[in-house]
Amino acid sequence: MGGAVSRVLKGLDGVRGWQEDLYRDLHEHPELSHREHRTAGIVARRLGEFGLEVHEGVGSTGVVGVLRNGDGPTVLLRADMDALPIRETTGLPYASTAIATDRSGNEVPVAHSCGHDMHVTCLLGAVQLLADADDAWRGTVVALFQPAEETGGGALGMVEDGLTGIIPAPDVAFAQHVIAGPAGRVSTHPGPIFSAADNIRITVHGRGGHGSMPQASVDPVVLAAMIIVRLQTVVSREVEPTDTAALTVGSIHAGTAGNVIADAARMELTVRTYDEETRSRVLDAIRRIVTAECAASACPREPEFEVYDRFPLTENDPGTTERLAAAFADHFGDRAGAIGPRTASEDFSHIPAAFGAPYSYWVVGCTDPDVYRRAAEAGRTAQDIPVNHSPDFAPALQPTCDTGTEALVVATLAWLDRG
Numbered sequence: 001m002g003g004a005v006s007r008v009l010k011g012l013d014g015v016r017g018w019q020e021d022l023y024r025d026l027h028e029h030p031e032l033s034h035r036e037h038r039t040a041g042i043v044a045r046r047l048g049e050f051g052l053e054v055h056e057g058v059g060s061t062g063v064v065g066v067l068r069n070g071d072g073p074t075v076l077l078r079a080d081m082d083a084l085p086i087r088e089t090t091g092l093p094y095a096s097t098a099i100a101t102d103r104s105g106n107e108v109p110v111a112h113s114c115g116h117d118m119h120v121t122c123l124l125g126a127v128q129l130l131a132d133a134d135d136a137w138r139g140t141v142v143a144l145f146q147p148a149e150e151t152g153g154g155a156l157g158m159v160e161d162g163l164t165g166i167i168p169a170p171d172v173a174f175a176q177h178v179i180a181g182p183a184g185r186v187s188t189h190p191g192p193i194f195s196a197a198d199n200i201r202i203t204v205h206g207r208g209g210h211g212s213m214p215q216a217s218v219d220p221v222v223l224a225a226m227i228i229v230r231l232q233t234v235v236s237r238e239v240e241p242t243d244t245a246a247l248t249v250g251s252i253h254a255g256t257a258g259n260v261i262a263d264a265a266r267m268e269l270t271v272r273t274y275d276e277e278t279r280s281r282v283l284d285a286i287r288r289i290v291t292a293e294c295a296a297s298a299c300p301r302e303p304e305f306e307v308y309d310r311f312p313l314t315e316n317d318p319g320t321t322e323r324l325a326a327a328f329a330d331h332f333g334d335r336a337g338a339i340g341p342r343t344a345s346e347d348f349s350h351i352p353a354a355f356g357a358p359y360s361y362w363v364v365g366c367t368d369p370d371v372y373r374r375a376a377e378a379g380r381t382a383q384d385i386p387v388n389h390s391p392d393f394a395p396a397l398q399p400t401c402d403t404g405t406e407a408l409v410v411a412t413l414a415w416l417d418r419g
Helices: 002-009 012-028 038-047 116-132 156-158 220-238 277-297 319-333 350-355 367-379 397-416
Strands: 052-057 062-069 076-082 100-101 107-109 138-145 174-183 185-186 192-194 196-205 244-252 264-273 304-311 314-315 336-338 359-365
Touching: 002 116, 002 319, 002 397, 012 038, 012 116, 012 397, 038 052, 038 062, 038 138, 052 350, 062 116, 062 156, 076 116, 076 192, 076 397, 100 304, 107 138, 116 138, 116 397, 138 397, 156 350, 174 304, 174 350, 174 367, 185 319, 196 220, 196 277, 220 264, 220 277, 220 367, 244 277, 244 350, 264 277, 314 359, 319 336, 319 359, 319 397, 359 367, 359 397
Parallel strands: 076 138, 076 174, 174 359, 185 336
Antiparallel strands: 052 062, 062 138, 100 107, 185 359, 192 314, 196 264, 196 304, 244 264
């Protein structure tokens, strides 16, 4: 495989310039889930220029390109395109100042604080390299650009919009994600790598009143506070110590003024688990605790539960991942390694599942290596290194872009090498 990789990647110097320009452009012009119209247009034009068969509007704004190059296996490569409702504070010259309307009709800042702009850039570069060196491999490459990963509906939306009838069935599917870690490193993991996620919106109902007369009301703010504190015991007291789970209340809204007791409070929380038994135990505990606290407060109405933006477990196929890891080790040397399961979540697995195809998902470090090393030596990586979804998150453009592009090429040629 080494010869084929070298032949394809010899064109990297020729694509690096436009990739870096494109990354800055995408970073400066982020788009929310299912609003990725500008990004999708850029992707479709590039894929057409590279000679691919292009399908647009799959699952709203999804774009798929098919590069056929004789008989051989079919490899699917996926990149996600959407950004987040976050105000960027990186101070970069190409930082986002975008404002958009979210699903609730509110104006929000928008930023690529998860790294999907890098994913798009790397996949487009890898596709051009493979198209330009088609004498080095045989088979079919499917480049899939997915909308709405952040809301958990983009992959399934593409499947429900007829993806399986649009593209050839892949023999294997791949995806990658940039994470906080030394740039230039690529890490794999067999089995579960990203947790399943359940996002829950809970509304508890009190009885409003004057802030000076709490005895005449049922205060939903105090009730919500009791619930939030009690929920912190679910993982520590109801989940096996050898199992993994995370429960975070990320949002709470109640009231309009300091001297008014509200009549309701709304909380939004996320649960991350790796197996169905733990998942059911945590979700049942949440419902039990909320219902019991409402009863203890004599609420006039039962609480309301709404589960939304659910993500499946991402479980890498062991055999596929072993082959992939060997290819990465051969190409990257000591920059290739292993990583443990992460409590982040992904919806990518809906796509290979629709075809019954094995898949593997890897991660690419994107922090300036010197910055990461200094933080690690001081024991301050958690404090000093911005992670995904932080307003300060921004991949080091290089060597992250080169590494992500190379990884996609290496993974593809581990299956499509002409030899």
